[in-house]
Amino acid sequence: MSTNFSHNVMRMLAIVAFAGFAPFVQAKHLYRYTDAQGIVHFTDVKPPDNTPGVQSTLVRTDAQPLLRTREEGPDEERTVVFVNNAGGPLTIEIDVTDPRNVRTEPEVLPARIVLPARSETRALRIVATDIAAGFRYGYKYTYLPGDYRATPDADARYALPFPADRRFRISQGFDGAFSHNEAQNRHAVDIGMPEGTPVLAARDGIVMTVDNDYYGNGLDLDKYGDRANNVRIVHADGTMAVYAHLQLESARVQVGDRVHAGQVLALSGETGYTNGPHLHFVVQRNANMTMLSVPFQFIGADGKPFVPKEGMPLGAP
Secondary structure, three states: OEEEOOOOEEEOOEEEEOOOOOOOEEEEEEEEEEOOOOOEEEEOOOOOOOOOOOEEEEEEEEOOOOEEEEEEOOOOEEEEEEEEOOOOOEEEEEEEEEEEOEEEEOOOOOEEEEEOOOEEEEEEEEEEOOOOOOOEEEEEEEEEEOOOOOOOOOOOOEOOOOOOOOEEEEEEOOOOOOOOOOOOOOOOEEEEOOOOOEEEOOOOEEEEEEEOOOOOEEOOHHHHOOOOEEEEEEOOOOOEEEEEEEOOOOOOOOOOOEEOOOOEEEEEOOOEEOOOOEEEEEEEEEOOOOEEEOOOOEEOOOOOEEOOOOOOEEEOO
16 A cells, blocks of 8 residues: 655555465355244354255355454554454564654564464554654565464374274375475375264364365365365464364354364365365474474374374274
């Protein structure tokens, strides 16, 4: 955005980098049905399965961004406010570009700031020091989910993310050649399972984000790479578990919910970049503004921890 004044010059340019978490077009079911009293209902919440005469329509919707910004105050004294919509912390790095005749709070830039869950933070104040001489500035920021200061708990263990009476095989393990070759997914596992399988929380935590409205799948990375329905859970140590490729509109939790290991999060599916139905499970951390996957161990039926490996069967014998 550019604004010019006759007596002073102010240029505000917000340069934003979203580190791979920008919103995309999604889809949502709208339901229409008539109840026993003859009242016609329109809703995006799926009615009970025994509701007669339900009509369903799939419509395109826009995903809500994790982070919003706004500016407050007069032109010569602006405050940049960040609104974190996630159920867990986000970390931003913010800087001022091409400044003239301004001072900032904080004084030392670039600054790294952790935004608490579901909060508003007045992160940057820019004040003109000589209005008559004219002033200008731009600002830019990047953000990433998670607290960059978090340290993983080396003793953390993870329950299997599906019911105990089921048995599935790991179709892709750590460093898998198909899609586990980037830092944020290097220590991920893909567990082959039929669509509609209950996906359970593997560890206690708080629901940070829910993507529930994507549909479609395929091996076109540009088209489907960021279109997997998923639930992101932040744990007590600041790490985050991601459960991905979930079935359309199958989430059983909402942003901000506190969940316990074994609780149903959603149903497994085949959304996004995938060559078959499976659950993608990974534990991640924000490591100084780089998203890294964290090696983890599951707990077996015998109560002993083990490192998951490709081809390994999991669950009931």
